Amino acid sequence: MSENRASENPDREHAVAFTLNGEAVRARVPARMHLGDLLRGAFGLTGVHLGCEHGVCGACTILVDGRAVRACLMLGVQADGTRVETVEGLTESGRIRDLQDAFHTRNALQCGYCTPGMLVTAAELLAEGEEAGDVPSRDVIRAAISGNYCRCTGYHAIVDAVAVTAQARHAARREVAE
Amino acid sequence: MxxxxxxxxxxxxxxxxxxxxxxxxxxxxxxxxxxxxxxxxxxxxxxxxxxxxLNAIPGLAGVTEAEGIVRIGALTRHRDVGTAETVRARLPLLAAAMPHIAHPAIRNRGTIGGSVALADPATEWPACCLAGGATIVLRGPGTERRVAAEDFFLGLYTTALEPGEIVTTVEFPVPESDSVWAFEELSRRHGDYALAGLAATARRNGAGLRDVRLAFFGVADRPVLARGAASALEAGDVAGAQAALADELDPPDDPATRAATRLQLARVILGRAASRMLGRQGGSQDV
The missing domain is CATH 3.30.43.10 (Uridine Diphospho-n-acetylenolpyruvylglucosamine Reductase, domain 2)
Incomplete structure (x- = not known):
């Protein structure tokens, strides 16, 4: 299938194959198209919000090979061979259900534009905390979301939502361990 | 856009x-x-x-140590530089600097080689290269060159890279066992470009310091080794080191921050770095 993969030779358009929210997908992508536009336009994943398109606002944050990245600062052709997850995939898997519930109950969103990026960023932080077996402090949470702009909430409610989710997960892990 | x-x-x-x-x-x-x-x-x-x-080229990412040299592949992501066991053990200055680079999603993707090649004067890795005495390894078609960090950063976004060359490795000598270090950065918001930053290394010399290297960033068109201030610090004169910065740094004047403000901030972080290096092994920096 190498003939279908992004080429070693220069071209203005390339074929890509990657895993998107658990499913194998293919597409032809203009070289100049960033990954956010590919995910929105070719796959209808409009949870990838585009705010600034130069890496500042964080609304387009997705997971690539398990790590949070800016969809606007990766080219669509660079998705070739990777595992991409968007807020839609995280939602369908149920992995962030508790976090989403906490965002709701804590009023951690108003207009909602930053919310997908906040959720993905927080999902990575929470996963790291689970690996390390600890609960991120509010300072750590604030540092983690420092690259995600929210112009509604003033951030406190978002930090609350992430913190209570981290605490609840930690308590659940301890219960299992005991 | x-x-x-x-x-x-x-x-x-x-x-x-x-x-x-x-x-x-x-x-x-x-x-x-x-x-x-x-x-x-x-x-x-x-x-x-x-x-x-360059992302599909095998062997360009990763951290190794051999014969007193830590080699960091150019495609090593910022986060992987700062979390590598070898870096944490041997180059704690770099581990302390990493969380100051932009935001998590940027650190997951951006690379040390890219940062060094771009040579943005307000960024962390070029200053760490100067402070740590790094060598930048460059490859061109059929050529390989090794350039000391002091000879690599030449000006605003300007380096010793020739057309057709790329950075393949950043090499740091493993610091001696009596080495101390400090990393300081002041910015308006977490992850913003530095108003003033300092990567510093030295060796203990009784109660004082020797072999002091002070690499400032965000205060000129390139990272700057403040040699006069380093000499004053080696002589035990912290205030003299702070005063010497007026002749060594030429901060930009911009509408948000006057040059005099940046110079003052540089003095402040030099004082903090000096007390950290004089007070205990290594330094730390609130993130």
């Missing part, structure tokens, strides 16, 4: 990448982490005809 039209190639070997860069000359630009380059493309500040993606 959409990039202009360009061609893209993702060569599978370093030789193939260098051949492409040579064949296309100034029309081609190497793509590492892309966290500055794709921004520039999206804002149409840059319009190359060809992007040569």
């Amino acid at each position: 959409k990039a202009p039209d360009f061609a893209y190639a993702r060569p599978a070997s370093l030789d193939a990448a260098l051949a492409l860069l040579a064949a296309h000359g100034e029309d081609a630009v190497p793509l590492a982490g892309g966290q500055s380059l794709v921004t520039a493309l999206n804002m149409r500040l840059s319009a190359p005809a060809l992007l040569v993606d």
Whole structure:
């Protein structure tokens, strides 16, 4: 299938194959198209919000090979061979259900534009905390979301939502361990 | 906010990448982490005809140690530099600097080689290279050059890289067992570019310091080794070191921050770094 993969030779358009929210997908992508536009336009994943398109606002944050990245600062052709997850995939898997519930109950969103990026960023932080077996402090949470702009909430409610989710997960892990 | 039209190639070997860069000359630009380059493309500040993606080249990422040298592959992501066991044990200055680089999603993707090659004067890795006495390893078609960090950073976004060359490795000598260090950065918000920053190394000398290296960033058109201030610190004169900065740094005057303010901030962080290096092994920095 190498003939279908992004080429070693220069071209203005390339074929890509990657895993998107658990499913194998293919597409032809203009070289100049960033990954956010590919995910929105070719796959209808409009949870990838585009705010600034130069890496500042964080609304387009997705997971690539398990790590949070800016969809606007990766080219669509660079998705070739990777595992991409968007807020839609995280939602369908149920992995962030508790976090989403906490965002709701804590009023951690108003207009909602930053919310997908906040959720993905927080999902990575929470996963790291689970690996390390600890609960991120509010300072750590604030540092983690420092690259995600929210112009509604003033951030406190978002930090609350992430913190209570981290605490609840930690308590659940301890219960299992005991 | 959409990039202009360009061609893209993702060569599978370093030789193939260098051949492409040579064949296309100034029309081609190497793509590492892309966290500055794709921004520039999206804002149409840059319009190359060809992007040569270095991300599929085997062996360009990772950290190794041999014979007193820590080698950091150019494609090592910022986060992986700062979390590597070898870096945490041998180059704690770099581990302390990493969390100051932009934000988690940028650190997951941006690379040390890209940062060094771009030479933004307000960024962390170039100053760490100066403070740590790093050597930048460059490859061109059929050539390899090794350039000391002091000879590499030449000005605003300007380095010793020749057309067709790329950074392949950043090499740091393992510090001696009596080494101390400090990393300080002041910015308006977490992850913003530094108003003033300092990467510092030294060796203990009784109750004092010797072999002091003070690499300031965000206070000139390139990272700057403040040699006069370092000499004053070696003589035990912290106030003299702070005063010496007036002759060594030439901070930019911009509408948000006056040059005099940046110079004062540089003095403040020098004082903090000096007390950390004099007071205990290593330094720490609130993040």
